[in-house]
Amino acid sequence: MTIQAKSEYGTFRDSLKAPVHRWFTYPAGYSHKFVEAKVREYGLGWDSTIADPFLGTGTTSVTAKMLGINSVGIEAHSFVYWVAKTKMFLHYDIDELVSAIPEVSAKARDLSAQLDWENIWPPLVYKCFTDDNLRQLAGLRQAINDFDDQPHVRDFLKLALTSTLRIVTTAGSGWPYIAPSKYQSKKVNRHAFDEFQARCRLMVADIQQVQALDLPYSSHDVLSGDARKMDSYVADETIDLIVTSPPYLNNYDYADRTRLETYFWGIHESWADITREVRDHLVVAATTQVRMSTMNGVRECPGIREVDERIHRTLTEIIARLGEMRAVKKGRKTYDYMVAGYFEDMLQVLTSAWNVLKPDGRFVLVLGDSAPYGVHIPTELIFGELAVAVGFSSFEIEQIRTRGGKWGHNPQRHNTPLRECILTIVK
Numbered sequence: 001m002t003i004q005a006k007s008e009y010g011t012f013r014d015s016l017k018a019p020v021h022r023w024f025t026y027p028a029g030y031s032h033k034f035v036e037a038k039v040r041e042y043g044l045g046w047d048s049t050i051a052d053p054f055l056g057t058g059t060t061s062v063t064a065k066m067l068g069i070n071s072v073g074i075e076a077h078s079f080v081y082w083v084a085k086t087k088m089f090l091h092y093d094i095d096e097l098v099s100a101i102p103e104v105s106a107k108a109r110d111l112s113a114q115l116d117w118e119n120i121w122p123p124l125v126y127k128c129f130t131d132d133n134l135r136q137l138a139g140l141r142q143a144i145n146d147f148d149d150q151p152h153v154r155d156f157l158k159l160a161l162t163s164t165l166r167i168v169t170t171a172g173s174g175w176p177y178i179a180p181s182k183y184q185s186k187k188v189n190r191h192a193f194d195e196f197q198a199r200c201r202l203m204v205a206d207i208q209q210v211q212a213l214d215l216p217y218s219s220h221d222v223l224s225g226d227a228r229k230m231d232s233y234v235a236d237e238t239i240d241l242i243v244t245s246p247p248y249l250n251n252y253d254y255a256d257r258t259r260l261e262t263y264f265w266g267i268h269e270s271w272a273d274i275t276r277e278v279r280d281h282l283v284v285a286a287t288t289q290v291r292m293s294t295m296n297g298v299r300e301c302p303g304i305r306e307v308d309e310r311i312h313r314t315l316t317e318i319i320a321r322l323g324e325m326r327a328v329k330k331g332r333k334t335y336d337y338m339v340a341g342y343f344e345d346m347l348q349v350l351t352s353a354w355n356v357l358k359p360d361g362r363f364v365l366v367l368g369d370s371a372p373y374g375v376h377i378p379t380e381l382i383f384g385e386l387a388v389a390v391g392f393s394s395f396e397i398e399q400i401r402t403r404g405g406k407w408g409h410n411p412q413r414h415n416t417p418l419r420e421c422i423l424t425i426v427k
């Protein structure tokens with residue numbers, strides 16, 4: 001394997017070209033080739049089980065299914081979980097599926113002429129599409145919601161329409177957020193009806209391709225849950241390999257990434273909805289998740305103090321520095337709380353992982369370091385050392401790429417070079 005191929009492991013680039021993986025563009029996703037490489041490296045077979053506590057849109061589980069290996073995946077973001085779950089059902093009756101597409105499309109055309117589409121969404125949605133596409137999208141949404149006697153087919157159609165949204169949006173910023181300043185900055189000549197049908201065709205072709213492989217039976221649990229409590233859903237010492245990519249400590253708000261999609265489907269209507277239903281359930285990795293009033297004790301890292309004095313000292317020094325910078329820096333970002341919350345949360349993930357892994361099992365992560373306000377945090381090193389502190393026998397770090405170049409022109413940004421690594425922890 002060349003270094004160059006490995007450099008893409010932490011990105012979604014390979015997965016965007018692969019059947020089923022490509023059903024939803026998740027920039028936080030990683031490469032299915034990384035999972036395949038690890039399965040090969042550790043010689044896993046039909047009686048092995050692989051787990052991913054931060055499943056995202058299901059790359060690990062979909063890959064395991066293609067390889068005929070059992071899997072358990074856990075995802076705490078309810079909408080992202082639904083995407084993963086939908087990608088894991090591939091036993092469609094192709095005739096039923098193929099006839100549902102024109103049926104729903106015809107109904108959507110009728111509905112789009114009748115519906116009062118001007119008052120059904122929060123303002124963000126109206127800012128992201130042309131009137132013509134809003135009308136078409138409203139018709140499609142209603143027609144799919146009404147298609148309720150075949151839930152799997154409805155989920156399929158719903159995912160096809162979900163992935164159509166970013167194709168036909170006029171908002172130029174795309175992922176991860178729809179930046180308000182960039183509204184309407186892109187010309188779009190694509191029609192929602194046409195793009196929806198094209199997405200459906202692509203997904204049907206993928207299903208036909210996978211069904212033709214006649215994959216051997218394997219068992220897969222996709223769970224809506226919390227990585228920190230993995231050992232409450234998974235029995236002790238049953239997992240051969242954990243492969244994952246956790247949130248990085250880079251102030252990225254996963255809860256907000258799918259705002260356009262969840263507003264569109266009427267799942268959320270406001271920031272407060274998203275906080276209550278998603279943001280509050282995720283590992284702390286962004287200042288938007290910090291509530292200083294309830295996190296005072298967390299800032300002292302009591303869990304880490306209990307497992308290792310030295311790591312605790314290193315971390316609390318970093319946290320104290322970030323606290324001082326908060327007082328004087330622009331934005332007054334609560335990075336100190338974010339860092340403390342992150343490592344306290346990840347400590348629970350490590351303990352949980354240790355419990356579910358078989359003896360000699362491996363916990364393999366794609367992970368990046370970070371530098372809030374320019375203070376370097378060697379996340380992968382601290383995480384490896386914490387792993388040993390909770391009982392793992394050893395760890396190894398392999399750098400796969402450098403990061404951060406694309407922000408180099410931004411004067412607000414630090415100059416600390418960052419990297420992405422594979423961290424392998426041995427039980």
Ligand SMILES: C[S@@+](CC[C@H](N)C(=O)[O-])C[C@H]1O[C@@H](n2cnc3c(N)ncnc32)[C@H](O)[C@@H]1O
Pocket residue numbers: 026028029030031053054055056057058059060074075076077080225226227228244245246247248254281282283
């Ligand atoms: C880097 S992404 C993983 C992407 C995944 N490898 C893929 O290919 O789609 C990290 C994921 O962890 C999820 N997450 C954050 N906190 C979580 C928690 N406490 N339990 C489970 N999942 C969580 C986020 O919602 C996000 O989808």
